[in-house]
Amino acid sequence: MQLKPKYLSLLILVLLVAAAPLFFPSGFYYRVGALIFINGIAVTGMVILIGYAGQISLGHAGFAGIGAYSCALAPVYLNIPPVAAIAFGAALSAALAWVVGRPILKLHGYYLGVATLGLGILISMVLLNEAQWTGGPDGIAVPDLGLRGLLRDMGLRVGAGELWYWVAALVMILGAWLALNLFDSPTGRALRALHGSEVAARTIGIDVPRHKLHAFVVSAVYASVSGSLLAQMNRLITPDVAGFMHSVQMVTMAVLGGVSSVLGAIFGATILTALPQLLTVFHQYEHMVLGLVMILVMIFLPDGLLPSILKRLKGRNEE
Amino acid sequence: MSDLLQFLLSGLTVGAVYALLALGFTIIFNASGVVNFAQGEFVMLGGMATAFGIAAGLPVPLAALLAILGTAALGVALNALAIAPARGAPVVSLIIITIGAAIFLQGAAGLLFDKQIHRYPGFSGEAALRILGATILPQSLWVIAGATLTFALLWLFFSRTLTGKAVLATANNPLAASLVGINTRAIMALSFGLSAAIGAVAGLLVTPITMTAYNTGVALALSGFAAAMLGGLGSPLGALVGGLLLGVLEALTAGYVSSQYKDAVSFILIILVLTFLPQGLLGRKSTDRV
Amino acid sequence: MSALLDISDLGIAFGGIKAVDGVSFAVRPGEIVSVIGPNGAGKTTLFNMISGLYRPSQGQVRLDGRDITAMEPHLLARLGLSRTFQNLQLFGDMTLLENVMVGHHLRERAHVLPDLFALSSSRRSTRASADNALALLRRVRLDKGAYREARAMSYGALKRLEIARALALEPRILLLDEPAAGCNAVETAEIDELIAEVAASGVAILLVEHDMKLVMKISAHIVVLDHGRKIAEGAPAEVARDPQVIAAYLGQHGQDQVLHAER
Numbered sequence: 101m102q103l104k105p106k107y108l109s110l111l112i113l114v115l116l117v118a119a120a121p122l123f124f125p126s127g128f129y130y131r132v133g134a135l136i137f138i139n140g141i142a143v144t145g146m147v148i149l150i151g152y153a154g155q156i157s158l159g160h161a162g163f164a165g166i167g168a169y170s171c172a173l174a175p176v177y178l179n180i181p182p183v184a185a186i187a188f189g190a191a192l193s194a195a196l197a198w199v200v201g202r203p204i205l206k207l208h209g210y211y212l213g214v215a216t217l218g219l220g221i222l223i224s225m226v227l228l229n230e231a232q233w234t235g236g237p238d239g240i241a242v243p244d245l246g247l248r249g250l251l252r253d254m255g256l257r258v259g260a261g262e263l264w265y266w267v268a269a270l271v272m273i274l275g276a277w278l279a280l281n282l283f284d285s286p287t288g289r290a291l292r293a294l295h296g297s298e299v300a301a302r303t304i305g306i307d308v309p310r311h312k313l314h315a316f317v318v319s320a321v322y323a324s325v326s327g328s329l330l331a332q333m334n335r336l337i338t339p340d341v342a343g344f345m346h347s348v349q350m351v352t353m354a355v356l357g358g359v360s361s362v363l364g365a366i367f368g369a370t371i372l373t374a375l376p377q378l379l380t381v382f383h384q385y386e387h388m389v390l391g392l393v394m395i396l397v398m399i400f401l402p403d404g405l406l407p408s409i410l411k412r413l414k415g416r417n418e419e
Numbered sequence: 420m421s422d423l424l425q426f427l428l429s430g431l432t433v434g435a436v437y438a439l440l441a442l443g444f445t446i447i448f449n450a451s452g453v454v455n456f457a458q459g460e461f462v463m464l465g466g467m468a469t470a471f472g473i474a475a476g477l478p479v480p481l482a483a484l485l486a487i488l489g490t491a492a493l494g495v496a497l498n499a500l501a502i503a504p505a506r507g508a509p510v511v512s513l514i515i516i517t518i519g520a521a522i523f524l525q526g527a528a529g530l531l532f533d534k535q536i537h538r539y540p541g542f543s544g545e546a547a548l549r550i551l552g553a554t555i556l557p558q559s560l561w562v563i564a565g566a567t568l569t570f571a572l573l574w575l576f577f578s579r580t581l582t583g584k585a586v587l588a589t590a591n592n593p594l595a596a597s598l599v600g601i602n603t604r605a606i607m608a609l610s611f612g613l614s615a616a617i618g619a620v621a622g623l624l625v626t627p628i629t630m631t632a633y634n635t636g637v638a639l640a641l642s643g644f645a646a647a648m649l650g651g652l653g654s655p656l657g658a659l660v661g662g663l664l665l666g667v668l669e670a671l672t673a674g675y676v677s678s679q680y681k682d683a684v685s686f687i688l689i690i691l692v693l694t695f696l697p698q699g700l701l702g703r704k705s706t707d708r709v
Numbered sequence: 710m711s712a713l714l715d716i717s718d719l720g721i722a723f724g725g726i727k728a729v730d731g732v733s734f735a736v737r738p739g740e741i742v743s744v745i746g747p748n749g750a751g752k753t754t755l756f757n758m759i760s761g762l763y764r765p766s767q768g769q770v771r772l773d774g775r776d777i778t779a780m781e782p783h784l785l786a787r788l789g790l791s792r793t794f795q796n797l798q799l800f801g802d803m804t805l806l807e808n809v810m811v812g813h814h815l816r817e818r819a820h821v822l823p824d825l826f827a828l829s830s831s832r833r834s835t836r837a838s839a840d841n842a843l844a845l846l847r848r849v850r851l852d853k854g855a856y857r858e859a860r861a862m863s864y865g866a867l868k869r870l871e872i873a874r875a876l877a878l879e880p881r882i883l884l885l886d887e888p889a890a891g892c893n894a895v896e897t898a899e900i901d902e903l904i905a906e907v908a909a910s911g912v913a914i915l916l917v918e919h920d921m922k923l924v925m926k927i928s929a930h931i932v933v934l935d936h937g938r939k940i941a942e943g944a945p946a947e948v949a950r951d952p953q954v955i956a957a958y959l960g961q962h963g964q965d966q967v968l969h970a971e972r
Binding site: 150156158200203204206207209210211213214215217218219221222225229344345348351352355356359384385386387388389390391392393394395398399402 | 454500501504505508509510511512513514515516518519520521522523524525526527529530637641644645648652679680682683685686687689690693694
C-alpha cells in the first residue's frame, strides 16, 4: 500500500522524535531536543507563510515575544492559569496579525520584509522599555505550568528536560499535522497559487488579500505558541525572544532546511539549533560559521538542504 | 527655542549618517536589485578600522584612508563571493545571504579587532561650539560636511563622468546596458566598492560622537534602510531627504516625547509610508505588466 | 439573444498615451468573437481592462446588464468571467492536477480552520475538485501527466492546461489571449476544436489570436483594432474585405490566408 506523503512525513517525524532519546549520552540532550522542537513549531509557521504563500516576514519573533510574555504576565495580572496563557498569547498574536496584516500584506518582496521587520522591532521595543511590566532587558520570571507537579501527583517522576522534550515534540507534531493538512486543502492550494502568480490567482477567483492574511495569522499563532513554550520551559524570558535576530533565525532555519516542506524546515531548525549547542568549542567562531553557512547554502543549495539531499539521493537511485 | 535648535542640530548630524547609509543601500539596490543588509557592517568597519589605525600610531588621515580602502575592497569581495553567484535568486534567498554576510562580518570583526567599545577624539577637538544658545560638537560639522561632500561628489560622478552614466544606465536596464557594451559585472563590483566606501566614511566620521563596537552594524543597517525606504528605494535624492528627515524626527521624538522610543519613530514611519505611499516619498512608480 | 458582455467606449491611457481608445462591441452567449490587430494594437490591454487588472480611464464594461467596470478580478470570476494569458500564468510548482483544481477554488469555499484540521468538509471539496480536474485534464488530453509539475511540461501542453484551468471556473464568458501561440498545427487544430466545443455549450468566447486561419474559421464576429482604436468589425468575410483592415493589418499575405480559409 502506498502511504500518502502527508502520513509518510508524520511517520518519519514521530519515529525520529521517539528514537532520538535512545542515543542521548546525557540528560542535557533532552533540553537541546526540546529547543529544536520549539523552534520547529515556529518554522512550521514559516513554511505556511513563506513556503506556501510566498510572503516574507522578518518580524515574526515579535509574535513569539507576545506568546512568551503572555505566559509571564497573564497569570499574574489577569489571573489566567498558565496553560490558558498560551492560548491567550496565541489569540493576542492572531488579533495583532489580523489588524496589521491587512495593510502590510499589500506590499511585496523587500518592502514587505521591511514592514514586518518594523513590526517585530516595535514589539521588542515595547517589551524592552516597559520595564515596570516586563522587567526590561533583564527579563522576567514565568509562572510554572504545573505539569511536573501534576505528573508527580499521578506518581510519575520526570526530569524537566525530559518533560519538555515530550511536550514540545507533541505540540510540534500537532503543528506539522495541521500544516500538512493545509498543504493539500482548498486554502493551501489557493496560497500556493498566489505564490506562483498573483495575477492568475486573482483571475481564477482567489481573494488574494484574504488568503495572505490567513497565512499571516496562522503563522503568527505558530510563532506565538513557540514563544510560549520557550518561556514555560526556561521559566525566564528576556526581550531577545522578540528581537530581530530571532526573526532572522526563524526565516533562516526554514529556508536553510527547505521552506517548501514541513520536514525540510524542521530539519533546518534541527541543524541550526543543535550545532551551536553541541559545538561550544567553536563558540568564538559561531557568528562566522553561521553567516558562512547561510551564504553557502543559499548559493549552492537554493532549495534548501533537505530537498537538495533528497534530489541527489533520488538521482542516484534512478541511475 | 534653543531646545528646538539643539534637537535639529543633533538630528541633522545623525540624519547625515543615515543619509550616507541610505545612499549606500541605494547604489547597491540600483546596480543589482539587492537590498544589502550588511550595509551597516561597512559603517562599523570604517569606525573600527580607523580606531585601530589611530591606536596603532597612524596619523588620522592615513588611518581613515586605509579604513575606506579596506572596507571598499571588502565590498567588492562581498559582491564577488556572495552576491554575484546568487544572481536571480528569490528575494528571500538574497535577504538571507546579505544577513548572513552581516553576521559573518560582525563575527569576523569581533575576532579580528575585539569586542570592546571604541572611539577616538574628534578631528577638530572636543570643545563644543555655541550657536544661538545651542551647542554642537565640531565633529558634527565634520559629519555634516562629509556627507554633503560625498553627495556632491557622487552627483558629479553620476552626471559628469562616463562611468557614472554607465552605472545609471545599468540601473535603468541591465540588459540594454550590456548590449551597448557596458561591462555590467564591473559596474556591479564598482557599486559595491563605492557603497562600502561611503559606509566607511560615515563610520569613521561619526565614531567620535557615537562610539563603535563590533555589533553595532545591524541597528545601523536597519535605520539606514528605513531612511532609504522612506525617501524611496532607488533614489539618491530620496536617500538624502529620507536620512535627514529620519534623523531630525528621531531627535525631536527623543527630545519631546521619549528617548526610549526614538528608534520606534523610524519603524512606525516606515510602516505608515509603505502602507500609504508604497514607493516612498521620492521613489519611482512602477506598473506590473501581464 | 441579448449581449452577455457589453463593452462601450472603453479606453485607457498610460502616461498620456491612449493605449485603447473608445472601443465598443458586444459578445452574446455561445458566440465566438475575435479581436485582431497588429502587435501593440491594444488587444491584451483591452483584455486586462475587461478582466479587472487595469482600471479603464473611460467607458464601461457590462456583464449581463450589470456594470462590472474595474471590478476586482476575483469578483469577476465569481460572476462567471474567466481568462487565459498570452504569456502563460501557471503555477509551476504545482502539479497539472492541482493547477486545474485551484480553478475550482470558487466552489471549494476555502476556509482556513476546517482546512487546517482536515475536517470532512475540506476533504470532500478536495476530492470533488480532484475528480472534476481530472475530467478536464482528460478533455485537453493531459490526464497522463496529471501528477507532474507544470514547470516540467512543454509549451503547447501548458497552453492547454491554462484553458483547462479557465474552464474549471465553469465560466459564462471566456477570454482567451492567443491560445494557439507557439503551438504546432496539430495542437492548433485541437485547440480550435476545443474552443468550438466550449462555445457550443453556451459559453461566450472572446478571442485574441494571431493565427488568421483559426480566427477566420471559428469566429462569428471579428473586431479589428489598430493603434488602440476599433477600425472595423463584422463577420469574418466582411472584415477580410474591408480595405481599411487590409491596409492596416492583413496585407496581401493575410488576405491570401483568409481566402484560403474560406475555401
